[in-house]
Amino acid sequence: xxxxxxxxxxxxxxxxxxxxxxxxxxxxxxxxxxxxxxxxxxxxxxxxxxxxxxxxxxxxxxxxxxxxxxxxxxxxxxxxxxxxxxxxxxxxxxxxxxxxxxxxxxxxxxxxxxxxxxxxxxxxxxxxxxxxxxxxxxxxxxxxxxxxxxxxxxxxxxxxxxxxxxxxxxxxxxxxxxxxxxxxxxxxxxxxxxxxxxxxxxxxxxxxxxxxxxxxxxxxxxxxxxxxxxxxxxxxxxxxxxxxxxxxxxxxxxxxxxxxxxxxxxxxxxxxxxxxxxxxxxxxxxxxxxxxxxxxxxxxxxxxxxxxxxxxxxxxxxxxxxxxxxxxxxxxxxxxxxxxxxxxxxxxxxx
Amino acid sequence: xxxxxxxxxxxxxxxxxxxxxxxxxxxxxxxxxxxxxxxxxxxxxxxxxxxxxxxxxxxxxxxxxxxxxxxxxxxxxxxxxxxxxxxxxxxxxxxxxxxxxxxxxxxxxxxxxxxxxxxxxxxxxxxxxxxxxxxxxxxxxxxxxxxxxxxxxxxxxxxxxxxxxxxxxxxxxxxxxxxxxxxxxxxxxxxxxxxxxxxxxxxxxxxxxxxxxxxxxxxxxxxxxxxxxxxxxxxxxxxxxxxxxxxxxxxxxxxxxxxxxxxxxxxxxxxxxxxxxxxxxxxxxxxxxxxxxxxxxxxxxxxxxxxxxxxxxxxxxxxxxxxxxxxxxxxxxxxxxxxxxxxxxxxxxxx
DNA sequence: CTGAAAGCGCTTACAG
DNA sequence: CTGAAAGCGCTTACAG
Numbered sequence: 001x002x003x004x005x006x007x008x009x010x011x012x013x014x015x016x017x018x019x020x021x022x023x024x025x026x027x028x029x030x031x032x033x034x035x036x037x038x039x040x041x042x043x044x045x046x047x048x049x050x051x052x053x054x055x056x057x058x059x060x061x062x063x064x065x066x067x068x069x070x071x072x073x074x075x076x077x078x079x080x081x082x083x084x085x086x087x088x089x090x091x092x093x094x095x096x097x098x099x100x101x102x103x104x105x106x107x108x109x110x111x112x113x114x115x116x117x118x119x120x121x122x123x124x125x126x127x128x129x130x131x132x133x134x135x136x137x138x139x140x141x142x143x144x145x146x147x148x149x150x151x152x153x154x155x156x157x158x159x160x161x162x163x164x165x166x167x168x169x170x171x172x173x174x175x176x177x178x179x180x181x182x183x184x185x186x187x188x189x190x191x192x193x194x195x196x197x198x199x200x201x202x203x204x205x206x207x208x209x210x211x212x213x214x215x216x217x218x219x220x221x222x223x224x225x226x227x228x229x230x231x232x233x234x235x236x237x238x239x240x241x242x243x244x245x246x247x248x249x250x251x252x253x254x255x256x257x258x259x260x261x262x263x264x265x266x267x268x269x270x271x272x273x274x275x276x277x278x279x280x281x282x283x284x285x286x287x288x289x290x291x292x293x294x295x296x297x298x299x300x301x302x303x304x305x306x307x308x309x310x311x312x313x314x315x316x317x318x319x320x321x322x323x324x325x326x327x328x329x330x331x332x333x334x335x336x337x338x339x340x341x342x343x344x345x346x347x348x349x350x351x
Numbered sequence: 352x353x354x355x356x357x358x359x360x361x362x363x364x365x366x367x368x369x370x371x372x373x374x375x376x377x378x379x380x381x382x383x384x385x386x387x388x389x390x391x392x393x394x395x396x397x398x399x400x401x402x403x404x405x406x407x408x409x410x411x412x413x414x415x416x417x418x419x420x421x422x423x424x425x426x427x428x429x430x431x432x433x434x435x436x437x438x439x440x441x442x443x444x445x446x447x448x449x450x451x452x453x454x455x456x457x458x459x460x461x462x463x464x465x466x467x468x469x470x471x472x473x474x475x476x477x478x479x480x481x482x483x484x485x486x487x488x489x490x491x492x493x494x495x496x497x498x499x500x501x502x503x504x505x506x507x508x509x510x511x512x513x514x515x516x517x518x519x520x521x522x523x524x525x526x527x528x529x530x531x532x533x534x535x536x537x538x539x540x541x542x543x544x545x546x547x548x549x550x551x552x553x554x555x556x557x558x559x560x561x562x563x564x565x566x567x568x569x570x571x572x573x574x575x576x577x578x579x580x581x582x583x584x585x586x587x588x589x590x591x592x593x594x595x596x597x598x599x600x601x602x603x604x605x606x607x608x609x610x611x612x613x614x615x616x617x618x619x620x621x622x623x624x625x626x627x628x629x630x631x632x633x634x635x636x637x638x639x640x641x642x643x644x645x646x647x648x649x650x651x652x653x654x655x656x657x658x659x660x661x662x663x664x665x666x667x668x669x670x671x672x673x674x675x676x677x678x679x680x681x682x683x684x685x686x687x688x689x690x691x692x693x694x695x696x697x698x699x700x701x702x
Numbered sequence: 703c704t705g706a707a708a709g710c711g712c713t714t715a716c717a718g
Numbered sequence: 719c720t721g722a723a724a725g726c727g728c729t730t731a732c733a734g
Contacts (some may be wrong), residue, residue: 007727018705023729034703053471058727060408061710068472077437079428086428086454093453098468100451102444103437117449120404121419259637283632286610288639358711369721374713385719409711412726704734710727718720 171204
């Protein structure tokens with residue numbers, strides 16, 4: 001009843017042929033190796049009948065390939081990363097690949113450890129949203145012939161392909177949108193981080209403000225800061241800078257803390273303070289007021305990344321040129337960034 | 352420079368000992384096999400120096416173990432499942448295990464395919480939030496000696512351990528809370544599904560209503576229904592049943608559609624309709640009003656599941672008894688379910 | 703067109 | 719205390 005441990009040898013014996021022929025058929029090399037169509041069909045039929053599953057280890061030991069791709073993200077429970085992971089998994093699965101995910105928590109050492117673990121498991125390729133400080137490890141990977149693809153951000157000075165969104169332009173447009181809607185003192189809440197995506201997002205903010213006569217109002221928060229501290233810091237920032245009439249959040253989770261800070265301070269959105277967030281969230285449209293956000297095209301990012309990866313893995317000979325793919329975002333305008341004039345017209349009474 | 356493909360043989364040759372001894376040391380069997388401490392240290396030091404990584408395939412081929420656990424959830428981008436996955440990954444990683452996740456989308460065939468894929472990859476154990484209809488496959492897995500653990504829900508008639516929350520009591524308390532707060536016509540929006548967690552959640556609602564003289568008001572929605580349809584159906588339901596003054600949502604994502612439906616119909620929460628959701632979300636407290644929700648203890652669920660799994664894997668001889676672990680939840684009371692009297696007092700003016 | 707054989711890198715029973 | 723050897727299940731160069 002229990003059909004375990006059927007090997008290629010069993011099949012060969014049963015069909016009275018050599019296991020070489022069986023292997024050729026299994027690997028679709030029947031034609032190439034001049035196996036007769038009759039034999040091929042007989043093998044295929046038998047395999048199907050007994051439900052043969054090739055041993056992954058034996059295959060891996062011989063070929064060195066696992067059909068597994070290692071993926072490192074900041075946090076797999078973050079809505080952006082989990083959506084990307086889900087999408088990539090789906091595409092990869094159809095091509096017979098399995099994606100392994102892990103969360104680095106933006107921690108250099110943890111990322112290094114995880115890369116080691118993936119090496120031990122012999123993944124065929126690496127998709128990484130890198131924390132700072134892993135340049136050497138990445139260099140080692142590519143030197144050893146593995147295909148590595150960065151996404152969401154990149155590490156300067158590395159010859160590694162990457163897929164990112166247009167962070168600078170996206171931020172610029174978002175802040176410009178606030179300016180156009182009459183907000184005068186726009187602050188940005190961002191991470192205390194030199195990662196490329198953060199620098200670009202800040203650069204977009206700076207560029208937009210440079211077109212006005214207003215000074216930058218920047219609040220930087222450490223990634224590992226506890227939620228309560230984060231809320232507290234934003235509150236203090238808002239209290240110390242009473243002139244602020246709009247906040248631009250560099251990430252989803254900063255916005256969470258920021259929105260909570262605003263709630264605690266009893267500041268009304270957008271009456272007291274306009275809000276725009278980098279990275280949309282499916283619940284933002286249900287907020288009161290709904291939250292304006294920069295939407296990253298999750299589907300396109302995922303498709304591009306996974307296709308680049310699979311293409312490179314399947315043609316290991318052809319050295320693909322290092323490529324940077326920049327994908328545009330879109331600004332989803334909602335209630336939290338209404339024109340100030342309109343606010344005064346519509347809601348002015350209640351203040 | 353590039354240190355690839357160092358094998359146990361290279362080490363043996365380099366140190367002029369047999370590879371058996373090397374293997375014993377690597378696997379921590381030095382003591383047991385009477386390897387001298389001197390030799391052990393020498394091997395360990397050398398391994399460390401050259402950065403030896405054992406070949407996972409060769410190990411797997413010999414031992415049949417992979418230190419990988421296959422996990423099947425409904426949707427890895429769902430906030431509950433991604434939080435659980437993240438937590439489990441962390442615990443497992445510390446014990447040297449890697450968790451592979453996949454999303455079944457509650458689809459029977461997809462789940463079967465994924466189980467096949469995990470079998471091919473020889474995962475050591477299975478953690479599954481099962482869709483309906485995979486009883487046979489699960490039975491086959493356990494018959495073949497694999498350890499399987501269900502969570503979030505279970506499949507009746509199977510002799511498989513599982514970890515679930517106390518769905519019935521949680522729902523009962525949530526609905527009771529609405530009743531106690533003066534809501535008179537409480538409807539439940541749930542899935543068109545016979546899965547155990549859904550049946551229990553419904554049973555809790557029914558039990559609470561049975562203590563009143565009110566009829567059940569149930570709206571069932573198909574899992575794969577498109578978002579827009581779902582919203583539309585809830586709208587129609589609310590229009591057809593004008594007496595409804597509170598909604599109890601059986602899941603997070605149903606609540607999303609429901610909240611959108613309420614917004615579109617311009618029904619105020621909790622003034623027109625009270626709301627309670629099964630499954631908390633970190634943004635619910637930032638809604639206006641904040642949303643009352645049943646919080647599943649993600650940390651406890653994850654720990655229990657992964658510990659049960661690791662214990663069973665590491666002691667395969669000891670047949671663990673089939674065990675059902677029921678974990679209590681907590682009701683986080685927020686603004687969306689305020690007492691009706693209080694609403695009339697505080698907010699009555701605006702209606 | 704087909705098959706015998708080597709070898710991937712490990713683990714472990716067995717002999718000494 | 720230590721080592722030679724078999725074998726896990728596959729792939730593929732090579733011989734016929």
